[in-house]
Amino acid sequence: MIAVGALLHTKHLSRSVFEITIALVVPVVQASLAVYLFRAGTEPHRMLEAAVGAGLMGVWSSVLFGSGGAIQNQRWQGTLEMLMLAPRPAVLVILPITLATGLTGTYAVAATLLWGWLLYGIPLDFARPLAFAVAVPGCILALGMFGLLLAATFVLMRNANALTNTLEYPIWLVSGMLVPISVLPGWTGPIAAVLPTTWGARAVRQAVTGGAVWPSLGICLAVSVLCLGLGTLALTYVERRARAAATLALA
């Protein structure tokens, strides 16, 4: 059921003109950002690493806006009530949506690398290509599970966009997707440590540069499974509250 749901939600999302436009334009911006940032610095040889980081930013944006926006979209489409009426645990109903937003985010990684290679000549010489091919889907799966925790919060809010916008940039930064965590203030360390985005970005980066991919990916998935568990509990709670507060449908 999760697979069918994720596939159909991916199909639905990928047929949106808005989504397609964003998916075409944003990777160019991200690839350019990565290139000029690192060319201006002292480490131009790390441009591929930067491009991959920029691609992950795209995945995160897709999951974040997708998870929040998708729930809101279900409300707008009038499908949220129909989903919640299914005789299934709410987690099995919402998880395919957040996984689908992760899956559509895959495009951001691919397109960022492609634009980087075509426009700026960033060579695609991965230190561990096989590990990269595993780490990216693993990271996307993890972010899909993390998205569920976010979605559980969004169900209760009729204006989830406000929360979505405030979470986008801080998570990019704190997770070290583009800028190394080592240059950030020390107090951000504990926050970074509990975010699956940090470990996912690290695993992917290590696959690019050469390093211990599997421990990072393992921690990323473990944290995400924890998020999935918390999201499941939260979703059960918020579903009941939404039924009590009448926030499943637009008034």
Next chain:
Amino acid sequence: MTGTAIEADDLRRTYRTRTGWLRPRRTEIPAVRGVSFTVRRGELFGLLGPNGAGKTTVIKMLNTLLIPTAGTARVCGFDVVAATREVRKRIGYVFGGDRGLYERLSALDNLRYFAELYGVPARQQRGRISEVLDLVGLAGRERERVEGYSRGMRQRLHIARGLLHSPQVLFLDEPSIGVDPVAARELRRTVANLAATGTTVLLTTHYMAEAEELCDRIAVIAGGRIRALGTADELKHHADGRRVLEVEAYGVPDDRLTAIRALPGVREASLETVGTGHLLRVQSDANSDLQHHVLGALSGIRLGRVSTRQPTLEDAYVAIVNS
């Protein structure tokens, strides 16, 4: 197994709203104020009422989308709050309007997804989807995207989805709203067929003809309370002792309508816009012949056809709602 499919006992629902941040102002709006009724298995039961009467709120409490503020309800013997999943396995829900479908997917994809969600076994899905498509007359169009469907087709797809898992109880919330007369007739035929095959149907509508044609029993709800309950013929008795005068008129100002309402013997008077004119409908005591007085009150206004008739279910409904 009892013969009762739905039992509502003193159901109440209050909506709470909050406005403002610094000094929040909380408002409580009682939408349903103690509704009790039962629906037998296989019965087609109608909830009839004006907009804002509480029909949809009642349906949403019964189908588990809303938790009642007070009172209890059971569907197929299961409590709607304590045994939510058991209730959901046994019910289908169809609402009117354009929303509620995945527009950029085909009807087939929509049905496949909801078949998974509603627990139709994988091996039965293809056959079941084909059956419901045939039932609602969408066979052959199932591979088209929903965004290209007409309103009537969407409504039929809603019904197909609601029937995928062969529910024992089907909730239809104003399914014919905004649908053209031909499509509405087809919808009514589909609903009647469902009831004939043993599905319990709870239908909300504000179309009198629809309720009269389809429902075994009708509850008239207004202001969050049931005002009358019975068969269409029983409800018509609420207009006993009345006669109805109808006058086609062109441009009836409010003060004239007020004057007509004040005439001795007038029970109700309403004005409906029909095309470029108005249809004035005056209910009066059966023994009062008010035609002369009403026409007098309309002096100077261009008039069309004037007729007197016996009360219909619609007149009874107006009498009940305004009582």
